[in-house]
Amino acid sequence: MLIIGLLALGLLAGILGGMLGIGGGAVMVPLLVLAFGFTVHIAVGTSLAVIIPIAIAGALTHYELANVHPEAAGIMAVGAILGAVLGAQMAEAIPAEFLGKIFGVALLVIGAKMIAG
Numbered sequence: 001m002l003i004i005g006l007l008a009l010g011l012l013a014g015i016l017g018g019m020l021g022i023g024g025g026a027v028m029v030p031l032l033v034l035a036f037g038f039t040v041h042i043a044v045g046t047s048l049a050v051i052i053p054i055a056i057a058g059a060l061t062h063y064e065l066a067n068v069h070p071e072a073a074g075i076m077a078v079g080a081i082l083g084a085v086l087g088a089q090m091a092e093a094i095p096a097e098f099l100g101k102i103f104g105v106a107l108l109v110i111g112a113k114m115i116a117g
Helices: 002-020 025-034 040-064 070-092 096-116
Strands: none
Touching (some): 002 025
């Protein structure tokens, strides 16, 4: 049953990642914690590992559809790589309960801004 649940979560994350460009982390992390009992730190790391193939498949498909600005993507990738390394190191120093709250607040703020337009 665990395997089926994880496959379903991966499918959902892939669909949302390809459709909305969210990478699936916004879906995977909360569900890995709440439904599968992962710690926040393990959920974040697992989500990032799964996002690699989601991002590659989605980016290639969007590139084929001419929906990618290559120069902007390249510039943002440099900052994103540096930010990911710093963010992972910072997350390790934050207690799991507080990290979960930070994640929740970030989702609420982003969601509210998207709904407000």
